[in-house]
Amino acid sequence: MVAHAEDSAPAQGDVAAPAGEAFKFEDLVQKMKDKAGKAYEPATPKLPEILTDLDYDQHRSIRFRPDHAVWKDSGSNYQLQAFHPGWLYKEPVELFEIADGQTRPIHFTGADFEYRDPLDADKFKGLDLPGIAGFRLHNPLNTPEYFDELVVFLGASYFRALGKGNVYGLSARGLAVDTAISGPEEFPRFTRFYLQRPAQGEAEMRLYAELESRRVAGAYQFTIKPGVNTVVEVDARIFLRDDVERLGIAPLTSMFLFGENDRIGFDDYRPEVHDNDGLLILRQNGQRLWRPVRNPEELALSFFQEQDPAGFGLLQRDRSFDNYQDTEAKYQRRPSVWVEPVNGWGNGHVMLAEIPAEKEIYDNIVAFWMPDHGKEAGSEHRFAYRMIWGRDPEPGTELAQIVRTSTGHGGAAASDPDPKFRKFVVEFDGEALSGLGADAPLKPRLTVQNGSDKHLQVQRLEGGAWRVVLDIERKDAEIPVEFVLALQLDEADVTETWMYQWSGNS
Secondary structure (H helix, E strand, C coil): CCECCCCCCCCCCCCCCCCCCECCHHHHHHHHHHHHCCCCCCCCCCCCHHHHCCCHHHHHCEEECHHHCECCCCCCCCEEEEECCECCECCCEEEEEEECCEEEEEECEHHHEEECCCCCHHHHCCCECCCECEEEEEECCCCCCCCEEEEEEECCCEEEECCCCCCCCCEEECCEECCCCCCCCECCEEEEEEEECCCCCCCCEEEEEEEECCCEEEEEEEEEECCCEEEEEEEEEEEECCCCCCEEEEEEEECEEEECCECCCCCCCCCCEECCCEEEEECCCCCEEEEECCCCCCCEEEEEEEECCCEEEEECCCCCHHHCCCCCCCHHHCCEEEEEECCCCCEEEEEEEECCCCCCCCCCEEEEEEECCCCCCCCEEEEEEEEEEECCCCCCCCCEEEEEEEEEECCCCCCCCCCCEEEEEEEEECHHHHCCCCCCCCEEEEEEECEEEEEEEEEECCCCCEEEEEEEEECCCCCCEEEEEEEEECCEECECEEEEEECCCC
8 A cells, every 4th residue: 555654665766855954955965965076876776576577568467446536535636646667667756745845755666556467366465566667646727626747757858738628749858868869868767756746736747857867967946836837846956976078958858750741652441640849949139930840761860059048849739620530549639838948048059850750659869958068077057948748839929930841842843752842731821810901021031051942932822812833943852941931011020930841852
């Protein structure tokens, strides 16, 4: 059974505040800073052999008993359930509850889980768990009568959340280290969590986490505010014990298999398959950069240089079921995530990595903030930001938005395909354009690198949207073509700025 009283069996390893002593976030920060000054010494509790040998089917047959949820009968707006260790999850995490300012271990045993076929439940009787794989928080997000899943922390430093009406899609991470470099990526992991016991009727939930890997240590504070758009406020204190090449802040990980702009090679009845269809960057001057994502033929990296960005995020703008036709995956209900810095982030880049994928089970899109400085051993950072998860979390704008990007072979419909030519069709819609007549003097602001436009046309569509049609000739077939496009009226942008990369066939 779950235990979280003073006399509970103590969790293994050292703790920021021993059971029954005061917890302060600044003490946790100092502890992780001290750890970063020493060699990495992982202190992962060892799993019994019966758990390390679990395969995928066996592990997925283990279910937490909802009637054993922590805080279930407390009148709280939150309930805590655990994920069972084993299979891929061989490094257990430890949980502590903070109540009246003091810490107490939250301990789970085999009695808190159901062991279904093909497992023999008798073999797990009396099983004592040295930790858990992760946990989820439940909240009456959609209706007062039912506690829905709200937030999940599971695996390394991964977590994901839902807004009202969403189904799970993309994930976030606490930190990314050396993603998409020539060497191996390092995956820091949350090793301990401290959860503030939610008071009866309290709307917010606060928790803290320790993060460690060979080259980094960190202390994190999360404040969770459920709603139509669920807000997760993050205060990350990061300390480097060794040099890193690429430090990724507020990493987002998603899936894009194919869509209206890129579906070459997929024979599928569904028009589109993706968790998110684009990256949005908001600059301090109000300029909005929209970059549709792709499933490239080989790894593609894009770097957007910024100073103190106002925000960035991976969005799912297309919300029509007709454009997905998937009654099970419900891609039209996958959340968007918008990241807003709270403190100044300085100079750096938003990095977008697009990785080839053949199946929708693979997350192949990564985006994060990469600071220009502070990647040497001994560096320390504080990044405070809010993450907004939901159907429509992006900030409002008077600019017309990019609502569709389509591609195909260049030239007229009857012409033979030529790999050097490709057609790009970009559609803009919004109040800034809807009242304009077809003779409005809209002009495209277009730059093309490694290519030239052979045909460009601006058209008003029925309903008030506008379309730009481009036929582009590629110069060097070995390097990508880069585009920047916006519509202007009286030499001022009235739309978002479309950015795209043509590499391979799409």
